[in-house]
Amino acid sequence: MAETARRRRSGGGAARRAARTTTQVETAATILRNIPDFDLLNDEALEIIEANAETVLAEVGVAFVENPAALARWRDAGADVQGETVRLPRGLARKLCSSAPKSFTQIARNPDRAVEIGGRNLVLAPVYGPPFVRDGGGRRYATMADFETFVKLGHMSPWLHHSGGTVCEPTDIPVNKRHFDMLMAHMTLTDKPFMGSVTEPSRARDSVEMCEILFGGLKDRTAMVSLININSPLTFDSIMMGALETYATANQACIISPFIVGGAMAPVSVAGTLTQVLAEVMAGVAYSQLVRPGAPVIFGAFVTSIDMNSGAPTFGTPEAAQITYGAGQLARRLGLPYRSGGAFCGSKLPDAQAAYESANSLNAGLLAGVNFMLHACGWLEGGLVADFEKFVMDADQLGILHKMAQGVAVTDESQALDAIREVGPGGHYLGCAHTQTHYENAFWRSGLLDYKPFETWAEEGARDTRALASAKVEAMLAAYEAPALDPAIRDELRDYVVRRKSEMPDAHI
């Protein structure tokens, strides 16, 4: 059979290979799921968790630290505020959450790359936050040059809808200034949507002002999705809340996301962790709606578990998948877009461990009904490292999510009864009319992985996935072209950044 297949393709093989190796600068449309969600928990379990989350909010409460304005808002809304602890009467948080939109549009400077977040959509964004990068040469502190390289790779990745935020920490730029350079990279090196800064309320304001320039005024349009982590358990610090307040006021979207290593920041059980996640997200989303009713927000769940032997966070585990599925169900019942999943792994190298763990996480994320998947590519070593090779390895796998989400077509044509009749017992389908018509697009095909005959593969150096990925990184960067941007806008952005940087001292790195 393989021989037959090889003979067959000799006709148009070269043309097809050329077509496949043409630089891909197109990005696939947002994933619209045409498949069911995997509902791991039954209704009874979900109702218990929801009731428990209300109990936590009413009895234990949440802390809004160093934030008198937030405490005042809560008091006005009917919460019981004692010191910095806010206790919410049963039902209050859920009621406040109901003004948040079920779905919203994030604009991009290329209108075709605007994304709808919520409903049946899945938007894929790259890794966020690592202080280190890794390439073939090993692990080192990330620089702004690395950051720009990741933005370029993201721009060139056809299955990635979103340029993300802090794809790595540019540690060669002072902490108080690096958000300018990161935003400039996202605004000029790609035309995909991106995220804003959250490390200081003032930096959130800078992010909004730069978007005003880029988009010629925002007029309440949502141009950024930003990551607001909850300081689990049950604590909302003033820096993150300050950024949230800035963004919500400007109708910019926030992911309200517990950051949980189960066993440390949440109970050691899945049901207990889900209870806490729900309580925290409801409190955070409710607060966003106190700041501005109708502000776009996302139900976030970043949850992993702790290795009780080493204290390290672990990824791709069954407990993480269970929480990803369960939190998705809770988010849908709450009527909010859902952020979870990602190419998570604990491995120090882009090896088999990294791939097992990442694939486990990506598969769970797809079937859990995730709407916004941060860390969908490039994540390594528990998020300490952004890895160039793994970025393209994961980004290639994201094509599988796209294809899976389409579901199975059962049309007259795809039923292929005529093909089965034509071929009959003992024949083969390689040359039949149905195959001829559909072979080009019938099957998803990796743009990275090895499908070559053993001998060819051996002659070419018996390369493993890392070596293939390393070559692909080089090829993508060689083919990269920056998308056109109005020079006047670029100049205005530059002037803004130069002026703002000049107003502030260099902070310690």
Added chain:
Amino acid sequence: MAETARRRRSGGGAARRAARTTTQVETAATILRNIPDFDLLNDEALEIIEANAETVLAEVGVAFVENPAALARWRDAGADVQGETVRLPRGLARKLCSSAPKSFTQIARNPDRAVEIGGRNLVLAPVYGPPFVRDGGGRRYATMADFETFVKLGHMSPWLHHSGGTVCEPTDIPVNKRHFDMLMAHMTLTDKPFMGSVTEPSRARDSVEMCEILFGGLKDRTAMVSLININSPLTFDSIMMGALETYATANQACIISPFIVGGAMAPVSVAGTLTQVLAEVMAGVAYSQLVRPGAPVIFGAFVTSIDMNSGAPTFGTPEAAQITYGAGQLARRLGLPYRSGGAFCGSKLPDAQAAYESANSLNAGLLAGVNFMLHACGWLEGGLVADFEKFVMDADQLGILHKMAQGVAVTDESQALDAIREVGPGGHYLGCAHTQTHYENAFWRSGLLDYKPFETWAEEGARDTRALASAKVEAMLAAYEAPALDPAIRDELRDYVVRRKSEMPDAHI
């Protein structure tokens, strides 16, 4: 937090580490799924596929090649037989299938290791069929010594329920004699259940006779599950059918399994492939029931797709997952145990590609409701290679399937409300009572993967997953002990093999 965790465990850490590194010879109980299946296709789509499969059986038919007895059986059952083509009136195949059991027990010489196949059970078995093996030294033809090594590794793998069959082809033994040696290995080196030979009807008879010795007579108990591949499309050859007839007559179980590379042996579409799979399995199962009503059988689906560029089969693809899900739904509607899934990959090395592809396949297999998962560990390079390192890598991942299948407990204890109350906002759970009680078993923990601090990992040689797996292979083999077997039975088996081998000439290898 990590620091705290490290400090905390210093007390009992050594004891716990010792407990974890004790040789595991226990095998986990069969997986009993306490989670829903993922039903990818809706009822309407399934009904269309079922109707089309009936159309295929009625209009196109199936070929039973060089098997006059089979044609006679079909004629007697009411089929339209023309030459070797058998056309089944609509409904006949499904009606005949109804006498097959929904679930059956496969005995093992260790009664605790008997497995129930069907219902909500998932039984995991290793790779089957590769002519090559690979270890750190590269790829080479498999030998009987390799075969025995794999059986030992399988015996030592706690998440593997089944010893499998042709874990690799012992190419140093003549083709007509190697089944004796393979069966001896499964019967003496492990006490887990195993598979019989299918490469000749006489070898199936030998397999039954050896089981009669091992089990002191079978008395209609099912001691083997054997793999009967359909020669897709729609063709049943006399060798495989001869083995099926032998096994069914002796009440031994058969997996009736289309062997399909989509685009070559089936239409290039998922719906068309599912139609053909269902038609083929129904014809094969129906035939088994003509041989012996009530004979145990399994609905098999080995389906991959072709890479239209190289002609190679591909694995871990979205289309393979879609077929795995869909075929599971069809099997349940037919009321038969389901075999599919496995740690499939196309990669030549146990690298990231192998792991992505394998994890995609394993996850789909779990959620598709597979009852018998062949190739659950060790598969490499499209099934051409059984890989020692990947065997233990995959076998470790199987622990995730066990844990996932348990579902989420929502008991008073797992809800952990008291823990959330105890810790409160801003605390941590590492020392709380609930964590102390449950940390040991709360989270699945890999017995292979790296969770160490970066510095420790670097000091120990910065090993990747292959290197860790290679060390684990050595450790498992060093700790291996053969399970006790009555010497009289062992002698009787040996005498049988010596006698039978002496009766036959050496065949060409």
